Structures are given as structure tokens and as C-alpha cells.
Amino acid sequence: MVNWLRWFLIIPVVVVAWVCVVFVGMISYEYLDWALCPKGGFVGDCGCGCNSPGFSGRSVIVDLILPFFAGLSAIVVVLSAVAVAPSRKRYVALSVTAVGIPLSLILSDGVSAYSVAAIAGGFIATMVIFVCGYAMPKRLFNINESSGDSK
Numbered sequence: 001m002v003n004w005l006r007w008f009l010i011i012p013v014v015v016v017a018w019v020c021v022v023f024v025g026m027i028s029y030e031y032l033d034w035a036l037c038p039k040g041g042f043v044g045d046c047g048c049g050c051n052s053p054g055f056s057g058r059s060v061i062v063d064l065i066l067p068f069f070a071g072l073s074a075i076v077v078v079l080s081a082v083a084v085a086p087s088r089k090r091y092v093a094l095s096v097t098a099v100g101i102p103l104s105l106i107l108s109d110g111v112s113a114y115s116v117a118a119i120a121g122g123f124i125a126t127m128v129i130f131v132c133g134y135a136m137p138k139r140l141f142n143i144n145e146s147s148g149d150s151k
Contacts, residue, residue: 017080025069067117074121093129097122
């Protein structure tokens with residue numbers, strides 16, 4: 001594939017990867033919220049079982065699923081950008097993480113569990129690219145072969 005086309009495709013691939021992970025996260029959230037709702041629990045505006053006697057709220061699992069997928073989406077975004085970039089993959093990972101930090105703060109309305117999970121996921125993926133670049137599949141990421149990156 002032509003290098004300029006691969007550079008051009010980074011943004012659309014990143015957006016599609018993010019949307020796919022967010023969609024799977026929303027589906028997982030809704031399913032778990034429904035599956036963990038106690039039988040006969042009232043489902044109202046405030047969530048599953050909020051008005052039921054003896055039920056204190058949603059499960060901790062349901063509360064952690066969205067921050068988990070926020071972190072996973074950051075990891076998938078960084079790795080997909082690095083997979084598409086024709087060269088300078090470490091700089092691409094660092095740039096995507098640097099752009100992702102303010103975007104995660106904007107999308108989550110400030111510092112919250114979602115933005116912290118997304119920032120942590122971006123840093124984890126970037127550190128994997130920086131530190132373990134030699135351990136990754138060379139055909140997929142092509143970090144050390146003719147990419148201009150050296151350790």
C-alpha cells in the first residue's frame with residue numbers, strides 16, 4: 001500500500017476502532033445491567049431496582065464495565081494507529097496518546113473514572129509500543145524493519 005494512503009487512513013481507522021469498542025461496551029453494559037437486575041426489580045428512570053426495597057443499587061460489575069471499555073478503547077485506538085502507520089510508529093503512538101488525553105477529558109466532562117481509564121489505557125499501549133517493540137509481531141507492526149525507529 002502506498003505510504004501516503006496509509007498516513008491518510010490513520011484517522012478513519014482510529015475512529016472506526018473507537019466506535020466499535022464503544023458500541024461493544026454499550027451493548028455489554030446494557031446486557032449486564034439487564035442480566036444482573038434482580039427478578040421483579042423495578043426498572044425506572046434511575047436504573048435497575050432503584051425503587052425496590054432491599055436493593056441498594058446496581059452491581060459493582062455494571063459500574064466498572066464502562067471505565068473498562070474506556071481503557072480498552074484507548075488501547076485499541078493506539079494499537080490500530082500504530083498498525084496502520086507506515087513508519088515512525090513510536091511517534092504515532094505518542095501522538096495518538098497526546099491527542100487522546102484532552103479528547104478523553106472533553107468526552108467525559110472532566111476528570112472521571114472514564115477519563116482516568118482511557119488515559120491509563122493510552123499510556124499502557126504507548127509503553128508497550130516503546131518498551132516491547134521487538135516482541136510484537138513484525139508483520140503486523142513492522143516497528144524494527146525499515147521503519148526508521150530504533151531502540
